[in-house]
Amino acid sequence: MSQAVLDGVRDLLPGxxxxADEAERLRVVPEASIKELEEVGFFRLLQPKRFDGFESDPVDFYTAVRDIAGACGSTGWVSSVVGVHPWQVALFPEEAQQAVWGADTSTRLSSSYAPTGKATVTDGGYTLSGKWSFSSGCDHCSWVLLGGLVFNADGNVVDFKTFMVPRENYTIVDVWHMVGLSGTGSNDIVVEDVFVPEAFTLSMGDTGRCFGPGQEQNTSELYKLPFHSIFTGTITTPIIGMARGAYAEHVDMQQKRVRAAYLGEKASLDPFAAVRIAKASSEIDAAWALLVNNIREEQAHVAKGEQIPLGLRLRVRRDQVLGTQRAIDAIDSLFEASGGRALTQGTYLQRAWRDAHAGRVHAANDPERALQMYGAHEFGHKVDPGMY
Structure with missing residues (x-):
């Protein structure tokens, strides 16, 4: 079934x-694109089969995201971050899963995981308040996943959780006016003293050890992979897709380009241009190959019933942040060599340049933190809990 979805997605790419220009103008992915992706089953790729999902290989999901981002960076970004949320919902207690999908298995969720909200322990759950930024695609969703610190009666932090909140309990504040990823509608979410039942929460401590109550119902190996491996991949994959799209447009442009300053020489005959695309294509291919290889290694451990080694999980993060950097370096090189026409509004290349740099500032793409954790572990030092 995954192949049918991938084929369907590829048929949608021209539209x-x-x-893409409309997405930038509206500052949100057009409803037509979301509807088409829904109809071909994209948003169900990582959803449990018992809720009409496909429980697909995450590499199939990443492949679809990569292709979408190669057509429109904003649509690829929103598709990725919204499309991955069914994977996490599958880890929540059964009550929460039923609340999301019991009546409508096409329900979508957005998110904002930074713990900028405050939750206090109350009878049967928590009282949640706060303001969260960068909830990509929230206008297309009816639930949201929010990060928050949990405080006890003494005012001490006792947990860091993800809270699942329905649309009637939060407000979307339209603040998204950006030069990159401008079509993602990554607006603010505001929650004021909302009660969230215990069953609608997940401790990040549990997800960090690859556990969730929903694994009792959703027994697929898919849901035993590390949260931070799956989720950080959703941030790098669209940027790899943008690089692939930029590469394709650059090659096409250079085959048609005549360089007046060089006596009418065809750009495609410039040996330095050939070297440049060779290097760029290698960086893009390396970013993708390492992402896929690392997920495959994690899957192999899960298939054997083994705990995924910390070193491998840290390597996933190492290659994920460097994969982002490789893709951006490739885009920069191609953009710089494309000539003035690449600056024209409406070209994919200039948009990819803006979108990729916007995606780089996401917390998951912070290279120093991920690389420091990997290096410290290699030296035998204890690695503090973090995004691995």
Whole structure:
């Protein structure tokens, strides 16, 4: 079934690309694109089968995201972050899963995981308040996943949790006016003293050790992979897709380009141009190959019933942040060599340049933190809990 979804997604790419300007103008992915992706089953790739999902290989999901981002960076970004949320919902207690999908298995969720909210322990759950930024695709969703610190009666932090909140209990504040990823509608979410039942929460401590209550119902190996491996991959994959799209447009442009300053020489005959695309393509291919290889290694451990080694999980993060950097370096090199026409509004290349740099500032793409953790572990030092 995953192949049918991938084929369906590829059929949609011309239309998604045609709507890229519209996405920027609206500051949100056009409803037509979301509807088409829903109809071909994209948002069900990581959803449990018992809720009409496909429980697909995450590499299939990443492949679809990569292709979408190669047509429109904003649509690829929103598809990735919204499309991965069914994977996490599958880890929540059964009550929460039923609340999301029991009546409508096409329900979508957005998120904002930074713990900028405050939750206090109350009878049967928590009282949650706060303001969260960067909830990509929230206008297309009816639930949201929010990060928050849990405080006890003494005012001490006792946990860091993800809280699942329905649309009627939060407000979307339209603040998204950006030069990159401008079509993602990554607006603010505001919650004021909302009660969240215990069953609608997940401790990040549990997800960090690859555990969730929902694994009792959703027994697929898919749901035993590390949260931070799956989720950080959703941030790097669209940027790899943008690089692939930029590469394709650059090659096409250079085959048609005549360089007046060089006596009418065809750009495609410039040996330095050939070297440049060789290097860029290698960086893009390396970013993708390492992402896929690392997920495959984690899957192999899960298939054997083994705990995934910390070193491998840290390597996933190492290659994920460097994969982002490789893709951006490739885009920069191609953009710089494309000539003035690449600056024209409506070209994919200039948009990819803006979108990729916007995606780079996401917390999951902070290279120093991920690389420091990997290096410290290699030296035999204890690695503090973090995004691994």
């Amino acid at each position: 998604i690309r045609e709507r």
